[in-house]
Each structure stands twice: as structure tokens, then as C-alpha cells.
Amino acid sequence: MKNVLFLVLFGLVPFFMTAQVRKKPYGVTTITTSAGSKLAPAPSEMALKYKLDIPIRRNGDFSLELKEYRQGVYVKDLLDDKIIGGKVNEGDRMEFVQFLDFKGGKEFQLFTYVGTSMWYKKKNTEKKFDYVQYEGNSNIGTSFTCPLFLIYEDDEKGVCKKQLSKLLKGGKLPDKYTPESEALKKLPRFFIVCYRY
Structure with missing residues (x-):
């Protein structure tokens, strides 16, 4: 009887060992970023959607960037300002969709x-964020940076919003207001979404 019990127990050891080997190791996670995946960041229902279609009028390098400024002085991103970039050819069209998402303003x-x-890019503030859309650049035939959005930090009184409202034309900010312009230097902290090619 002891021999039978020993054989039964000994015979089960390889079964348990192989069962443990087949288990997924702890600490290993499979991440999927396919459409609809909740693991990847996604815009909230309140996000503002903008579809952009930019005609390319010459061969060169294209880049879409998010650049930070403090009182008109450029602050380099520790990672990279560039969102997307690559080579483009005359006659191409650069099509992309952007969502601006302000979670609680901060x-x-x-x-x-x-x-x-x-x-995906994310920024935080102790105050609140707001934005204005740029009017657009008419001088597209030359090398330049074309601003799309100005995202700015503001206080509870909305001081920056009041300053910017004086500059708007048809609800948009004319592109003559570059980060170095005196009007924008009054803003303590702001970001510009822009493209260049």
C-alpha cells in the first residue's frame, strides 16, 4: 500500500511542475494599443476635435510640434517638441486629426x-489652461512656422483671456502674433501647436 501511495504521489509531481511552467510568469503584461483599447490614452467626450488638411507646395521636411514659452522665451521640452515629422513632396497633402482635451482646466x-x-502629449498646471485658434498663415510659399493653436495658462480672474480677446480677429488670433511679439510676452506661460516645412 505504501508503494502504491508513493508511486501515485511521485507520479503527480511532474504534472504539477508542468502546470506551473505553463502558467504566465508574474510581472509579464501584454499591452494592446489597437482601436478601442482602454489601455491607451484616449480623448474624453469633452475634447475639442480639429481635422486638418495641409496642402504641401514644395519638397522638404515636415514637422508638427508643441512648443512651450514663458513670457515669450522658448523652453525646450526634455523629450522632444516634435509630435510628427518626415519628408514631404510637392503636391502631397498632410492630413491629421487633433483633439485638445482640458481635464478640469488644470x-x-x-x-x-x-x-x-x-x-500623445500632456502638460499640467497649478492654474488652468485655455486656448485660442490661430487665423492661419497666408505666406505658405516660404519656409516658416505656421501656428495652429495657442494654449495658455491663466488665473481664476481670466487676466490672460482678457488680454488675448483684444487681439482676436473673427474669434481667431492673427498669425502676426508670434511668441516673440510684445503682446504674447505678457502671457506668463503658453504653448503653440505649429507645423513647419
């Missing part, structure tokens, strides 16, 4: 979708 998230790919 957090700003920028989602950029090109085809099935998504790029």
Missing part, C-alpha cells in the same frame, strides 16, 4: 491621429 492633453497611429 491638465492639457493633445492627441494627434494620422491614419491608425496616435501621438
